[in-house]
Amino acid sequence: MFGDIGTSPLYALHTVFSIDGGAVAPTANDVYGVLSLIVWSVTVIVSVKYVGVIMRADNDGEGGVMALAALAGRLYAGRPRASLLLVVGILGVALFYGDSIITPAISVLSAVEGLQVAAPQLAQLVVPVAAVILTLLFAAQRFGTGRVGRFFGPITLLWFVVLAIAGLAQVVKDPGALRGLSPTYAVSFVGAHPGTAFIAMGAVVLVITGAEALYADMGHFGRGPIARAWFWVVFPALTLNYLGQAALIIRNPAAIDNPFFRLFPAWAQLPMVILATAATIIASQAVISGAFSLSRQAVQLGLLPPVRIRQTSEQEGGQVFLPAVNAILFVGVLVVMLAFRSSSRLATAYGVSVTGALVIDTLLLLIVARALWRWKAWKILLAAVAFGGLELTFLAGNLSKVVHGGWLPLLIAAVVFIAMTTWRRGREILNRNGRLKEGPLDEFISELTARGVPRVPGTAVFPHPGKDSTPLAMRANVEHNHVLHEGVIIVSASAENVPHVPADERVTVDHLGATDDGIQHVAVRYGFSDKPDLPAALQAAAAAGLFVPGTGDLATASYFLSRGTIARTRGKGMAGWRKSLFIAMAHNASNPSIYFGLPQDRTITTGSTVDL
Incomplete structure (x- = not known):
């Protein structure tokens, strides 16, 4: 979890002194000023805001901007502001995806580039070696965060110990660097240098990259372990290393070409390349795990099409693997790395999406603090100035990067934002048009009775969004086969804006006004971190005695899915190009029978056409 923020010493100070053609000079006063900005940025943003405050705003243990937006939205449920907060959350997630593409590329490249210091003759191998490392990392994701973490944990601890020792050795040689703590x-x-400082802020932000990933990964481990590890290990090690790099630059200004690897004697530089590479692999893991968590939340909230989600831990509900998301990230990371080919060039693209995500988190935090924690006005104002003021400065400092590569994460964020809002709006239109075609359920049941439709033994389950309209598969079964099963269960699954719904509150059974017609409706509520397993939910309802007698054996029940063809029309509600995008996303969505855990040998899919 600390890999992303823990590898910032590899490239942060180097970027500060190389940005804009060396606008920040390696003089003592400038070095102390930059060091002070770094230390206090990490203190205010990471230690105080994220670890100290924002992680208290967990949504039933889950973190990340989507969980925070869902929490804020619940506080304003039923008001217009709730929809606006959801849109803000979508924007935050989109910016995080921009960060998730760049972080693995810049982290691994910055470590492997240590070869240029330890063995200059191997410089041409930097990009190929980095590509192989990233390929192996993404291939290992299928084993799950828990297994990967057991391997990565000791390496991460060793990394921070080495950071602290290397920094402390330089501080002992030049204790004057401690002035930068002030x-x-x-x-x-x-x-003294407002223009130079403004430019420097565009690079100083690199020391806090990973704060949002830290929050997004909270569901994997919990707030307590994160806070203890941060304050007892990570924060002291980072501070000592930045102090050591500053002391080295003051003594030897030429060290700005790569101050991190210059901390070590020649004999230790190659081993440090290996250790740094391992650490940056772990840095990549932090944002990859965060992307998995946020993607699952987005799917459950109806912001992305259903994708295959594999639980990788029986103990930790937050540890999941999404093959489709993993593949998209892998391709994106490789393309970015091969296009930029160096960490210094990637640094110009870094920071815009990170600072944007930080600002959105602060905005949502202030809303939660006011509505949930009942903070007084002065505390809200203090937090807005301390957090928001600093982050807006970072954002302004990074806007100059837009034309020099900063457009890349913004482009990625724009694509994700458009995809999410398109899927959300398209589903609304399809559900509305589908209900018109399905017709009222009560009228259909009355028609069954009037026509005397024969009932055959067995139980039929019809997954359907609600109980007001008739499942198209149920209507088709009666119209074409002229029969209906003795037991009929219409089951609706809905995602709540909470990570988990307790088992005893998950299922509600409605007999639809009659207990003798064998037709019942089951509403199943899931949290956005719960697995939507419909057969398991029905078995739980049967075990609790919620069904009427004679429902039948659910172990042999047949499942009937209505999976219609989407017909693009000229109807209003969404632009034509967005309709095309929605249809493409729907075609690549996971099979509903797999997504809802339906038994493949007892599931029948019927076709229909719904206008978009």
Whole structure:
């Protein structure tokens, strides 16, 4: 979880002193000023905002901008503001995806580039080696966060120990670097060179990349372990290493070409390349796991089409693997790395999406703090100035990067945002048009009785969005086969804006006004971190005695799915190109029978056409 933020020392200070053609000079005053900005940015944003405050705003244990948006939306349920908060959350997720594409590429490249220091003759191998490493990393995702974590954990601990020792060795040689711990040097630096400081802020933000991933991964491990590891290990190690790099640059300004690897003697540089590479693999793992968590939440909330989600831990509900998301990230990371080919060039694209996500988290946090925690106005104002003011400065400092590569994460974010909002709107239109074609359920049941439709032994289950309209598969079965099963269960699954719904609150059975016609409706509620297993939910309802006698044996029940063809029309509600995008996304969605855990040998799919 600390891999992303823990590998920032590899490239942060180097980027600060190389940005904009060396606008920040490696003089003592500038070094102290930059060091102070780094230390206090990490303190305010990561230690105070994320670990100290925002992780208290978990949504039933889940973190990340989507969980935070869902929590804020629940507080304003039924009001217009709730929809706006969901859109803000979608934007935050989209920006996180931009970060998720760039982080693995820049992290691994920055580590392997240590070869240029330890063995310059191997410089041409940097990109191929990085590509192989990333390929192996994404291939290992199918084993799950737990198994990967047991291998990565000791390496991460070793990494932070080495960071601390390397930094401390330089501080002992030049204790004057400790001056950079004082916030007065940051204030003096900004006051004396406001233009230079503004440029520097565009690179200083690199030290807090990973804060949003830290929050998004909270569902994997919980707030307590994260806080203890941060304050006892990670934060001290990072601080010591930045102090050590500053001390080295003051003594030897030429070290700005790669201050991290220059901390080590020549004999240790190649081993450090190996250790740094392992650490950056772990850094990539942090955002990949976060992307899995946020993607599952988005699917459950109806913001992305259903995809195959595999639970990789029996103990931790937050540990999941999404093959489709893994493949998309892998392709995106490789394309970005092969296009930019160096960490310094990628650094120009980094930061815009990160700072945008930070600002959105702060906005949602202030809403939750006011509505849920009942913070007084002065506390809200203090948090807005301390967090939002600093983050807006970072955002402004990074806007200059847009034309130099910063457009890349914004483009990725725009694509994700359009895809999510298109899927959400398209589903609304399809559901509305589908209900018109399905007709009222009560009228259909009355028609069955009037026509005397024969009932055959067995139980038929019809997954359907609600109980007001008739499942198209049920209507087709009667019209073409002229029979209906003795036991009919219409089951609806809905995702709540909470990670988990307790088992005793998950299922509700409605007999639809009659207990002798064998037709019942079952509403199943899931949290966005629950597995939508409909057969298991029905078995639980039967075990609880919620069905009327004679429902039948659910172990042999047949499942009938209505999977219609989407017909693009000229109807209003969504632009034509977005309709085409929705249809393409629907064609690539996971099979509903797999998504809902239906038995493949007892599931029948019937076709129909629904206008979009």
